[in-house]
Amino acid sequence: MTTITVENIKKSFGDADILKSVSLDIKDQEFTVLLGPSGCGKSTLLRIIAGLETQDSGTIKIGDRVVSHLPPRERNVAMVFQNYAVFPHMTVFENIAFGLRMKKAPEKKIKENVERTAALMHIDHLLKRYSGQLSGGQRQRVAVARALAVEPDVLLMDEPLSNLDALLRLQMRAELKSVLEASKTTTVYVTHDQVEAMSLADRIAVMNSGRIDQYDFPDEIYNNPATEYVGSFIGNPPMNFISPDFQVGTVPNGAFQLGIRPEDFHISKEQRDNYWPITVLTREKLGSHQQLSAELNGQLFRVNIPNEIEIESGNTLYLMPKEDKKRWYTEGGKIIL
């Protein structure tokens, strides 16, 4: 239960600048997700917070304590690894108790904490087993219980769900959310899965090749992407970016591109004023709605339309972007507010 302050962290491996001056202010009890594609530096940042990597420059503070040069064991953090890292030569009980034993906690407290966290993660019936006798999902639970048992100031999770199959991942995601909300531990969570990020996070930091493009609430990230990169990374399908060389209403100064989400169009089958005539290339029925790939003046973009509209490939449809949903971006990809 504490804040994390990341100030101007830089890190490079050889010639590759993995982190280019990253700063983050994570509030007490906040659940922050570091989101980005592989290679963007999100795992490196997490490992620097944990103390498993050393930054080239910059400061990490946990609470008021500068921990930049402390070894992991002195930071009072706990970490959940992608491949679980459950100790194979210890029982589940000893795995969960490991951190407390290292801190020389009294036996009574160890037993209490292990049983409490095991019950929380629904593995209290597995305490005598070894990791070889557990399924992937159960190992994941052991890893989370082991992290929570030490009552850390900060919980760090490195793609903890990515090795689980899709269904189990959904279930664990929901469960993690409620467990972590109850534990009130400040959490930093790394993932490349935007749905995971949107559903878990209090705030999301979207990372792009060693920088944080936007650090904000999930709704803000979705509705007001700070950069073209964020807009095209978040959302499925991503935001459309269209050059305004045709009638799109008033264009602000310096605007290079219009960003508009696929669901933010007025749709008509007949020609109307200010509507764009688009040619439908493909139509995909997705159950709740249909998704069109369409073309206008050689620019490709995607539109979500309700199921009621009957349309075939090759037909023409008329669209107008909703005025309040239009976002404008400069040539450098920054939003114009």
Add this chain to the structure above:
Amino acid sequence: MSDLSYDEILEKEVREVNRKKKMWRWLFLSSVAFLVSWILFPIYLLVVNSLSSADVINGFPKNFWPAFDMESLHFFVNYYGVLGALKNSLIAALFTMVIAIGLGTPAGYALARFDFRGKETFRMLILLTRAFPMPLLALPLAVIFINVGLDDSLFGLSLVHTALALPFSVLITSSLFLGIPVELEEAAWVLGCNRWQAFMKVVMPLALPGLTASAVFAFVISWNEVFAAAVLTVNNQTLTAFLVQSLSTSPVEVKFAGGLILILPAILFLFVVRKYLFSMWGIANR
């Protein structure tokens, strides 16, 4: 074409494929049998002959069934100097084992876990130590040992044997440590361990079976080594050195008995550690 003729063609093809499969299988099995007997037949003869009396060994026709006559073995064990040499061999091999593991384990860990300048060169140099034949090294070593006062000592000999065993200890332990995910260590660090504690509590228990195997391997290398032992020891001869010098003048049945006693530890060792050797060399055996 009728269905019948189609069926016939199919059947013919299946028969042809089966015939080829059978042929390959036969070839495979016979080569396996050949290779196995290549190793086992001499060992079998050694066992049979060391368990037979002198008359049987020198007589004709040869006996292919052990007579369980313990006379030659008994004679060999009671032969003057054998027990002392056996003890020397044990001591030298134990020294070698301890030094090779004591030096090899940290080096293997460093090769597995750290990136340092010249790592690949270091790996090559380790292997290069095996490039110089013992006959080439033995004489200069003997001179050096006499100068520093290590001549005719088991400790000096085990230093030489360590040099022979060390490359294996280093490379075997490094592949052992590579097989233990670094995340396990990192998890231990985050949970409150320093490097040493994490090594002892997490890495060591997981590497122990393999470390044992590599220790026994070092033991056997020293046990089997003849040349350096023969050159560097005079009064404190190991069993191999002793045998080289005394067996050439012994009757044939005692030679057989000596040979059997020499290969026994190696065979026992292979049975004990074969699981780890296989997993080390990437052969699945489960």
